[in-house]
Amino acid sequence: MQVKPKKSNGAKRAPDADSADRITLKELAGHLRLSRTTISLILNDVPEAARFPDETRRRVAETAKRLGYRPNFFARTLNKKPTCLFGVVAPDFGEGYEAALLSGFERRLLNTGYTSLVSTHLWNRENLQRDVEALRDRGVEGLLLINSTPSESPGIPAVTICTDRSPIWSIRVSIDNAYGIDKAINHLFSLGHREMAFIKGPKGGGDTEDRWNAVLTTCKKFGVRVDPDLTVQLEQLEPIGTRHADEGRMAGEVLLRSGKRFTALVVFNDISAIGAMAAMREAGRRVPEDVSVVGFDDIEFASIANPALTTVRQPLYEMGAKAAELLLRKRTDEIAARDIQFRPELIVRSSTCPPSSAGANRERRSKSKSPR
Amino acid sequence: MQVKPKKSNGAKRAPDADSADRITLKELAGHLRLSRTTISLILNDVPEAARFPDETRRRVAETAKRLGYRPNFFARTLNKKPTCLFGVVAPDFGEGYEAALLSGFERRLLNTGYTSLVSTHLWNRENLQRDVEALRDRGVEGLLLINSTPSESPGIPAVTICTDRSPIWSIRVSIDNAYGIDKAINHLFSLGHREMAFIKGPKGGGDTEDRWNAVLTTCKKFGVRVDPDLTVQLEQLEPIGTRHADEGRMAGEVLLRSGKRFTALVVFNDISAIGAMAAMREAGRRVPEDVSVVGFDDIEFASIANPALTTVRQPLYEMGAKAAELLLRKRTDEIAARDIQFRPELIVRSSTCPPSSAGANRERRSKSKSPR
DNA sequence: CTGCGTTAGTGAACTGGTTTACTAAAGTTC
DNA sequence: GAACTTTAGTAAACCAGTTCACTAACGCAG
Numbered sequence: 001m002q003v004k005p006k007k008s009n010g011a012k013r014a015p016d017a018d019s020a021d022r023i024t025l026k027e028l029a030g031h032l033r034l035s036r037t038t039i040s041l042i043l044n045d046v047p048e049a050a051r052f053p054d055e056t057r058r059r060v061a062e063t064a065k066r067l068g069y070r071p072n073f074f075a076r077t078l079n080k081k082p083t084c085l086f087g088v089v090a091p092d093f094g095e096g097y098e099a100a101l102l103s104g105f106e107r108r109l110l111n112t113g114y115t116s117l118v119s120t121h122l123w124n125r126e127n128l129q130r131d132v133e134a135l136r137d138r139g140v141e142g143l144l145l146i147n148s149t150p151s152e153s154p155g156i157p158a159v160t161i162c163t164d165r166s167p168i169w170s171i172r173v174s175i176d177n178a179y180g181i182d183k184a185i186n187h188l189f190s191l192g193h194r195e196m197a198f199i200k201g202p203k204g205g206g207d208t209e210d211r212w213n214a215v216l217t218t219c220k221k222f223g224v225r226v227d228p229d230l231t232v233q234l235e236q237l238e239p240i241g242t243r244h245a246d247e248g249r250m251a252g253e254v255l256l257r258s259g260k261r262f263t264a265l266v267v268f269n270d271i272s273a274i275g276a277m278a279a280m281r282e283a284g285r286r287v288p289e290d291v292s293v294v295g296f297d298d299i300e301f302a303s304i305a306n307p308a309l310t311t312v313r314q315p316l317y318e319m320g321a322k323a324a325e326l327l328l329r330k331r332t333d334e335i336a337a338r339d340i341q342f343r344p345e346l347i348v349r350s351s352t353c354p355p356s357s358a359g360a361n362r363e364r365r366s367k368s369k370s371p372r
Numbered sequence: 373m374q375v376k377p378k379k380s381n382g383a384k385r386a387p388d389a390d391s392a393d394r395i396t397l398k399e400l401a402g403h404l405r406l407s408r409t410t411i412s413l414i415l416n417d418v419p420e421a422a423r424f425p426d427e428t429r430r431r432v433a434e435t436a437k438r439l440g441y442r443p444n445f446f447a448r449t450l451n452k453k454p455t456c457l458f459g460v461v462a463p464d465f466g467e468g469y470e471a472a473l474l475s476g477f478e479r480r481l482l483n484t485g486y487t488s489l490v491s492t493h494l495w496n497r498e499n500l501q502r503d504v505e506a507l508r509d510r511g512v513e514g515l516l517l518i519n520s521t522p523s524e525s526p527g528i529p530a531v532t533i534c535t536d537r538s539p540i541w542s543i544r545v546s547i548d549n550a551y552g553i554d555k556a557i558n559h560l561f562s563l564g565h566r567e568m569a570f571i572k573g574p575k576g577g578g579d580t581e582d583r584w585n586a587v588l589t590t591c592k593k594f595g596v597r598v599d600p601d602l603t604v605q606l607e608q609l610e611p612i613g614t615r616h617a618d619e620g621r622m623a624g625e626v627l628l629r630s631g632k633r634f635t636a637l638v639v640f641n642d643i644s645a646i647g648a649m650a651a652m653r654e655a656g657r658r659v660p661e662d663v664s665v666v667g668f669d670d671i672e673f674a675s676i677a678n679p680a681l682t683t684v685r686q687p688l689y690e691m692g693a694k695a696a697e698l699l700l701r702k703r704t705d706e707i708a709a710r711d712i713q714f715r716p717e718l719i720v721r722s723s724t725c726p727p728s729s730a731g732a733n734r735e736r737r738s739k740s741k742s743p744r
Numbered sequence: 745c746t747g748c749g750t751t752a753g754t755g756a757a758c759t760g761g762t763t764t765a766c767t768a769a770a771g772t773t774c
Numbered sequence: 775g776a777a778c779t780t781t782a783g784t785a786a787a788c789c790a791g792t793t794c795a796c797t798a799a800c801g802c803a804g
Binding site: 056 | 756
C-alpha cells in the first residue's frame with residue numbers, strides 16, 4: 001500500500017528546501033520545460049547547438065545565469081572532460097626556492113582557468129609515490145615535480161625542475177649548473193682566491209650531483225685544489241626540511257673545525273650560504289675580508305643579507321612560469337624539447353673580495369657596487 | 373550456473389587493449405564473476421559486508437590488488453563521498469610566511485589521506501572570489517584562507533589566518549598581536565628608547581589594523597610618542613607580492629629622509645624589518661648601535677640575518693598545523709571556539725640594544741647613497 | 745498527395761561507481 | 775515437512791552530467 005516514494009524528484013523536493021546545494025541540470029530543465037540534452041548542448045556551446053533558434057539559446061543562457069546554475073564538476077569529469085587541474089609535488093616549502101617556483105607557476109596559470117593541487121612529501125619516497133598517485137586519481141592533467149622524481153612514469157605530462165637527470169617521460173626545466181659554477185669560481189679565482197672550501201648539496205637533492213660535478217670540472221680547469229677536508233655535504237636536520245639555514249651554519253662550523261685555511265667558500269645554495277656566513281661571523285671570521293662566500297639561487301634574501309650575498313642567479317619565478325607554460329601547451333601541441341635550460345647569471349654583491357693576505361681589501365669594500 | 377555472456381564482460385573486451393586506462397569495477401567484476409555490488413561493499417569495508425564469507429572477501433581484496441584496481445575518484449565523489457581535499461587560498465607565496473603556514477598545514481595532513489588544493493589570487497578581489505568558487509566546485513571540504521577574506525560565506529568550513537576580523541562563518545587562527553607588540557615595545561622602552569619610528573603593514577593586509585592599533589595602545593601606555601613623520605606604511609611593489617624586502621627597504625629610506633631622529637624602529641614584519649635594516653646600513657646607520665630594529669613573525673631568516681633580528685615570534689608552522697587540525701575535526705565535531713589565539717613570544721637577538729646618544733647623532737649618509 | 749529536407753527538439757544509453765531493496769538456496773526448528 | 779532464519783549474493787535505481795540516435799512537425803517541390 002505504501003507508495004514507493006520516488007523520493008528525489010527535483011521538482012517535488014521543495015525546490016528551495018535544499019537551496020544550499022546548487023541547482024542541477026534536471027531542475028533547470030524543469031524550469032525551462034526543456035530536456036537536459038538541449039540545455040547541455042546549448043550551455044556547452046557545441047557546434048550542434050546551432051540548430052536551436054537564437055531565442056531558445058538566449059532563454060537558456062539567461063535562466064541558467066539567473067538561477068546560478070553551475071554544472072557539477074564530478075559528473076562532468078566522469079565523461080572524460082578536462083579537470084583544469086595541474087599537480088605540484090615538492091618535498092616541502094622551504095625558505096623561498098619552492099615558493100618562488102610556485103609563485104611563477106601560479107601566476108602563469110592565473111586567468112587560464114587552471115588551478116593547482118599541491119602536495120608535499122617531506123623527503124619520503126613512499127609519500128612521494130602516494131602523492132603522485134593521489135594527484136592522478138584526482139584527475140590532474142599534468143604534474144610539476146620539484147626536486148621529486150618518482151621511480152616510474154606518472155603516465156601524464158610532467159615537468160621536472162631541480163633533478164639530476166631528466167626521466168624520459170618528462171620535460172625538464174633546468175639551469176645550466178656548469179655555466180653558473182664556472183662563473184662563480186672564475187669570479188673567486190680572478191679575485192685571487194686559491195684556497196677554497198665547498199659546501200655540497202644534500203645527498204639525493206635535485207641539483208646536487210650536477211652542480212658538484214661542475215665544481216670538480218671547473219676547479220680542475222682553474223687548477224684549484226678540491227680538498228676533501230674542505231668539502232662538507234649538507235645534512236637534513238629534524239624536523240626535516242624546516243631548518244635549511246641551520247644546515248648551512250652547521251656545515252660552516254664543520255669547515256672551521258677542520259682547522260684548514262681557506263679564503264673562499266662556495267656553497268650549494270643561498271640559504272645555506274647565509275647560514276654559513278653566520279657561522280663564519282660567530283667564529284670571528286669576517287665576510288668577505290677573511291672569507292669570501294658565494295651562493296647559488298639568488299633567493300630574495302640574498303640581496304638583503306649582510307653582507308649582501310654574491311650568488312648565481314636562477315630565474316626561479318620565470319622557471320615556474322615556464323613549467324606552467326609547458327604543461328598548458330602539452331595538452332595540445334607536441335613539444336619537441338626534452339630539456340629547457342635557463343642560463344644563470346652571476347650577481348656580484350658584497351660577500352666576495354680579494355683574499356686578505358695582502359691586507360689591502362678594506363677600501364675595495366667601501367666602494368663596492370652593491371647592486372640589487 | 374548460467375554463464376551469460378554479457379557483451380561488455382571485462383574478459384572479452386581485450387583486457388590489455390586499453391591497459392593505459394585503469395581497470396574499472398565492472399571489469400573487475402568480470403574477472404571475479406561477482407557483481408559490482410558485492411565488490412563495492414567488500415572493498416569499502418562497510419558493515420554490511422560482514423555477510424560475505426571470509427574466503428570471498430579475501431579473494432576480492434587479493435584480486436583487486438593484483439589487478440591494481442583503484443576506484444574512479446569522480447564516480448565515487450558523485451555519490452556524495454568525501455573528496456579528501458582542502459583548499460588553501462593565499463594572495464601569493466612570499467618570503468616564508470605563507471610557506472611556513474603551508475608547511476605546517478601539509479605536515480599535519482600527511483597520512484590523513486587529505487591533500488590540498490592551493491590557489492593564489494595575487495591581491496585581486498575578483499580572483500579571490502573566483503578561486504573560492506573554483507575550489508568549492510572541485511569539492512574541497514574545507515578552506516584555509518590566508519590573508520584572504522571573501523565577501524561572503526564560502527558555504528563550507530573555513531579557517532582564516534591573518535585577518536583583521538573573524539567572519540562569523542569561519543574559525544580564526546590568530547596571534548595575540550596586542551601581547552606581542554606590548555612585549556616588543558616594552559623591550560625597547562626598557563632599553564631606554566623613547567624616540568621610535570614605525571613601519572606599518574600594507575593597506576588591506578591581514579594583521580595590519582590589529583597590530584597597528586596595538587602599537588597605538590601600547591605607546592600610549594608607555595608614554596611613547598607616535599610621530600606621523602616617523603610612521604610609514606608599506607606599499608606593494610610590482611610585480612605584486614614578490615619584493616617584500618624591498619618594500620621594507622623603501623619604507624626605511626622614507627623614514628631616513630624625514631630627517632627626524634629615532635633610535636628604534638618597530639616594523640610590521642620580519643621581511644620588511646630586514647629590508648629596513650639594509651636601508652639603515654646603506655645610509656650609514658649601524659644596527660643596533662644607532663637604530664634598534666624589532667620585527668614580527670620570526671621567519672627563518674630572522675635568526676641568520678646580520679645582525680640577527682630581535683622579533684616577535686609567531687608559531688607559523690604550528691598555526692598551519694592547527695588550521696589543518698581544525699578542518700579535520702570540523703568534519704565530525706562541532707567546534708565551539710570561533711577564535712584560536714596563539715601567544716607570540718619575544719625573541720631577543722642582536723638588532724636591539726640601548727640607544728647611544730652619541731651614535732644617533734652620527735652624521736648620516738657618510739657613505740654611498742646605495743645606487744639602485 | 746507523396747516524398748524529402750529542415751527545424752527543434754527528445755529518449756535513452758553512457759561515464760563508474762554506491763546503495764537500497766530484494767531473492768535463491770541452504771540450514772534450523774518444531 | 776512446513777515455517778522460519780540465515781547466508782551469500784544480485785538487480786536496479788541513483789549521483790549529475792554528456793552524447794548518440796532518433797523523431798514530430800512543418801514547409802515545399804513535384
